[in-house]
Amino acid sequence: MNNPFTISFRMLPQKLISRPAQTNEIIDAFTSDQAPTHTFMITGVRGSGKTVMMTEICSVLRNRKDWTVLELNPEKDVLKSLASKLYNLDTLKHLFSNASISVSIMGFGFTIDDTPVDDYEVIVERMLKVLKKHHKHLLLAVDEAVNNPYIREFAHAFQIYLRQDYDIFLLMTGLYENLYELQNEKSLTFLYRAPKVFLEPLSFDMIAESYSAVFDQEPSVSVEMAKLTGGYAFAYQVLGYLKWERKPAEIKNLLPEFDHYLADYVYDKIWYGLTEKERLILHTIVKKAGSQYARSMEIRDAAGISKNAYGVYRDRLVRKGVVDGRLYGQLRLALPGFERFIQKKELYA
Known part of the structure; x- marks a missing residue:
């Protein structure tokens, strides 16, 4: 097969x-x-x-x-x-x-x-x-x-x-x-x-069920894989593809290659399509909270962006699907492993 x-x-x-x-x-x-x-x-x-x-x-x-x-x-x-x-x-x-x-x-x-x-x-x-x-x-x-x-x-x-x-x-x-x-x-x-x-993120339950239907593994492994995808459709395909090809002993062993595919196929294009201020906001989110939610007030203050300007950039990033703004007054990155991608950008800047 x-x-x-x-x-x-x-x-x-x-x-x-x-x-x-x-x-x-x-x-x-x-x-x-x-x-x-x-x-x-x-x-x-x-x-x-x-x-x-x-x-x-x-x-x-x-x-x-x-x-x-x-x-x-x-x-x-x-x-x-x-x-x-x-x-x-x-x-x-x-x-x-x-x-x-x-x-x-x-x-x-x-x-x-x-x-x-x-x-x-x-x-x-x-x-x-x-x-x-x-x-x-x-x-x-x-x-x-x-x-x-x-x-x-x-x-x-x-x-x-x-x-x-x-x-x-x-x-x-x-x-x-x-x-x-x-x-x-x-x-x-x-x-x-x-x-x-x-298009919102895919359901974690549906992703886990899909992986379980393909791979002979414990349900907990499928759940772990689903969480790694963040509900992102392309990440679901990449992780499934790598698991099929590499058959690793542990899912964490796939992370370097998983990150590489996401960066090479998608994240670089997304990143270079953003404005300087949009990138600044993303850098600030990563510094403040990594992959977790950061408070909008703290992001604004750390980035030195006015409240009105921040609202415009925030809405644009949400519509582009790059950040998740579902919690009032907070933002986090919407894409799996995007914080690691941004950290590497900072490292080699």
């Missing part, structure tokens, strides 16, 4: 822990007779399972009658890609042909009613009209959306399609800072209003 855990991003692992409540919330909203929303945005820290949740939702709806699911690359011309992918689906091509939508004889561009059309917003709109006539629903999935010209152009068109009451739905994932920047574009207010799903 192959290792059921993976350390590769964008791949659906054999062993994973679903988030049924949040997943079903999105599926139920999209499939209800009167859909309360046509857009959801899934956000969370790197490695929190955004792509896994999107993949699960796409898989469920792809198997539903009269649903078509397309995954779109945010770094390419999204509208052009959408038109091409829709047209080339074997299940739909005959519907478009019957509606006089086709690819030109030379294979470059589309024709509608035998007239060449190079405006992909118009082409997609005509296709959506065909889908609506045949009572078909379309889900578009964009993983790791960013605020670039392709996504902005697509989002503008999507907004128009919604106003025209087409059966089109959008599921986007992205880091908080990227989605925040995108939704604050003045002409994309529908994204600002779109429901956001923030």
Whole structure:
């Protein structure tokens, strides 16, 4: 049997822990007779399972009658890609042909009613009209959306399609800072209003049960492993992967390699995406409390940050999934072993 855990991003692992409540919330909203929303945005820290949740939702709806699911690359011309992918689906091509939508004889561009059309917003709109006539629903999935010209152009068109009451739905994932920047574009207010799903840590119980189902070990060892992950989805995969490959006598023997994978794959990217003040707050938390909660007042005073400025940085770090602010007036690091990562940064500074 192959290792059921993976350390590769964008791949659906054999062993994973679903988030049924949040997943079903999105599926139920999209499939209800009167859909309360046509857009959801899934956000969370790197490695929190955004792509896994999107993949699960796409898989469920792809198997539903009269649903078509397309995954779109945010770094390419999204509208052009959408038109091409829709047209080339074997299940739909005959519907478009019957509606006089086709690819030109030379294979470059589309024709509608035998007239060449190079405006992909118009082409997609005509296709959506065909889908609506045949009572078909379309889900578009964009993983790791960013605020670039392709996504902005697509989002503008999507907004128009919604106003025209087409059966089109959008599921986007992205880091908080990227989605925040995108939704604050003045002409994309529908994204600002779109429901956001923030991925919280996985349940320790579910992680321990998952490990026990894979490894022949005492329940206490599975609990110890679950605690080490901190509920962080990527850490759950890394620790399971290492346990499978190394088969250590004790879990603590995996810690150096565990920390290395987290730093190399995720933590370095998170760290260099933070502002100087955000890093200062994290350094201060580690000095004051290590991996435990530190009082906000003490963090502010030690870092020399005003109360108002601290509130802004605190909220930003919470939304980025880097700190846990669930206890009033206190903060702690939200990622497993992140205090050791920061201590090493200080050591080699």
